[in-house]
Amino acid sequence: MTDHGAPQPVDRTLPTDEARDLLALARDIAQREIAPTAADEEDAGVFPRELFALLSEAGLLGLPYSVEYGGGDQPYEVYLQVLEELAAARLTVGLGVSVHTLSCHALAHFGTKQQRLEHLPRMLGGGLLGAYCLSEPASGSDAGSLRTRAVRDGADGDWVVEGTKAWITHGGIADFYTLMARTGGEGPRGISAFLVPGDAPGLSAAAPEKKMGMKGSPTAQVHFDGVRLGDDRRIGDEGQGFTIALAALDSGRLGIAACAIGVAQAALDAAAAYAGERRQFGRPIGDFQGLRFLLADMATQVEAGRALYLAAARLRDAGRPFSRQAAMAKLFCTDAAMKVTTDAVQVLGGYGYTADFPVERYMREAKVLQIVEGTNQIQRMVIGRHLLGPESR
Structure with missing residues (x-):
């Protein structure tokens, strides 16, 4: 018997056993500590400060920074996949980690040795936000x-x-x-x-x-x-x-891209599960070709977005220019999240428009990702400048 709508595990390629353990830890925290209360706390407007203390204790608030200052010495490729897991459980947490990482960037990359020693350990692993x-x-x-x-x-x-x-x-x-x-x-x-x-x-x-x-x-x-x-x-x-601000934003845009794919993956999983359970005309709606094609397009958008942000992250990790690719990843991934979450609401029909299911929340959350850290119109300007030179030409 076909297992209709069962969420498919994400195929991830991680460079080390330590990275795989970090991702497993993030997934465990996401599923055990974040996801169960996400809907109720978002509806009530509750900020989960205690979760950020937990993430700090677990070493997940300073992953891409030097271990000398309390960081995790992890490649951006690894950090972003951890971020995706957190955002899939609750965007408030995933985006919060991304903003915190962005806030540490200036000091970590442009501060003096004395400044880094004085402030970074508490910022990265001391429970600060x-x-x-x-x-x-x-x-x-x-x-x-x-x-x-x-x-x-x-x-x-x-x-x-x-x-x-x-x-x-x-x-x-x-x-x-x-x-x-x-x-x-x-x-x-x-x-x-x-x-x-x-x-x-x-x-x-x-x-x-x-x-x-x-x-x-x-x-x-x-x-x-x-x-x-x-x-x-x-x-x-x-x-x-x-200059410091723009350098931080290049990296921060990759964080937004990863968060967007986390939200899109969560919406896809919810839509696929519903399509396997909801029956109309005597069979699961997932058996109808029109709906299967819709889910196939959603899945393709998610996979393409993930590949794009990881490719940009690998350029960053290799010390190569990645500004254009970061803008492309932010643009594509957030547009994809908006499309995938909107389609997820459509898959659920009237139920998708209610707060009884999470897809309406995913759709509302996806919208802001097209705006923060440079609107997607700004991303197109950045990409165009890289392709054709300054606008003055």
């Missing part, structure tokens, strides 16, 4: 026009920060913020990067945004009202902040 502050109310895609300003004050070289950041994941609950602020003239070259403690005097957050999905993940404006930072909190050189 990070946020990334680039976007502002009037500068989203045009991040180079940001207005939050840091000015020097006093003989000791301290900085005083004034401004507001917008759409900040973990805004108001983060333990540290990687901040891009203007320290010089207009444009990208006047921006510098800073590491701001979450309890800094003058730092506050607005009420979380009311969103169509990911209700358990707080997204809020963050206000900097005279926040004073020592110069030892500046990351990299003055005016290097925009």
Whole structure:
């Protein structure tokens, strides 16, 4: 007898036994600790802070960073597959890990040795949670026009920060913020990067945004009202902040791509299982060719997206340029997630439109992935520039 709709195991190629063990650990945590309460907690808008403490204890919050500073020394290829597993169980968790990893990038890659030794171990394995502050109310895609300003004050070289950041994941609950602020003239070259403690005097957050999905993940404006930072909190050189931000986003886009495929895989599994159980006209609806073709297209999108983000990750791991491929992966995987989750709702029919099944939540969550860390229109611009050169040509 055919096992209609049974979720098929994902065929993963991992480079080491340690990597296979890490993925097995992530899958176990996802299935045992995350998935059972995901729907109820998302509906109630509950952020699972205790889960992030668990992931930190398990060594899953610093996988792509150096073991010297408390990381896991894992290739991005491995980290992204762990991320996919977490996002399949609950996007709030998967995306939260991706944002935390993004928030650590500036210090890990551009900080001094002393800065890394002082801060990274607690950021990677000490239970801390990070946020990334680039976007502002009037500068989203045009991040180079940001207005939050840091000015020097006093003989000791301290900085005083004034401004507001917008759409900040973990805004108001983060333990540290990687901040891009203007320290010089207009444009990208006047921006510098800073590491701001979450309890800094003058730092506050607005009420979380009311969103169509990911209700358990707080997204809020963050206000900097005279926040004073020592110069030892500046990351990299003055005016290097925009370069630091873009370098982080290239890697972060791969995290979003992996999260998107996690959501798409979860939707595909739910749709396939339903198609094997739901009977119409005397047989499972999965026996009808039209529905089988729909599921086949969904599965192909998921596999193609996974192959694309892993190919980009392998370029990154090899130290080769990967910006174009990261933009392609973010674009394709998030568009695929939107299509697959929408089709999953169609497979379930009227039941798919109800909260009794998870596919409507997957569809609502997939939408934001086409927007965050560079809209998909921006990704097309990035890809076009790589292909044809600057727009001015």
